């Protein structure tokens with residue numbers, strides 16, 4: 001997509017103004033819940049304007065395959081507190097799913113973690129993505145239950161942004177969504193004879209979430225956070241922001 005995300009698409013001037021206002025509010029936030037509130041508000045506004053977005057109808061495509069998403073320590077902390085409110089039987093089931101994921105997708109998890117930590121040389125990133133998509137093609141997020149998110153109120157920032165935002169990768173801007181929806185957007189832009197889209201840019205939220213995290217804390221995919229917070233006595237009650245990864 002070559003369109004400049006700062007120039008509003010035709011008919012999207014109102015949405016562009018709302019997004020700018022959202023960005024300004026984002027500068028003042030100090031806690032994750034406030035970031036989530038702004039994100040949810042903006043994502044709802046985007047969904048209202050783009051009737052072509054299909055993920056608003058109980059879609060779980062972005063929870064399968066090369067997901068679950070990478071998550072920062074403050075996001076995991078909120079999820080962990082939420083999980084600890086569940087009855088023991090549910091916590092046991094979550095831990096069973098995490099163990100299954102770790103056994104089934106061990107190599108992919110290690111590779112994914114190396115990607116997140118920037119240990120893959122730039123020239124190998126593309127092939128690593130291909131390897132990961134292949135290895136994780138049958139995987140789904142351990143929190144996905146009957147195509148619904150089991151931690152919806154505290155789902156990570158990346159999940160909130162999926163489908164309703166743009167992502168900037170080097171000098172390229174793309175819709176931040178699954179492959180299925182990308183082709184849907186291509187058709188939408190073809191029909192309108194323009195590649196201009198007005199949506200918030202995920203990278204900005206990513207930066208703000210990083211700023212409110214403790215320095216040097218870990219970033220990892222959800223199964224890694226889960227595995228590193230499981231012990232013989234069950235799920236930990238407090239977060240370890242930089243746990244030792246042993247899978």
Ligand code: SF4
Pocket residue numbers: 062063064067068069141142143144145148149150151152155156159
């Ligand atoms: S946390 Fe929820 S929304 Fe995010 S990938 Fe997992 S099931 Fe999907």
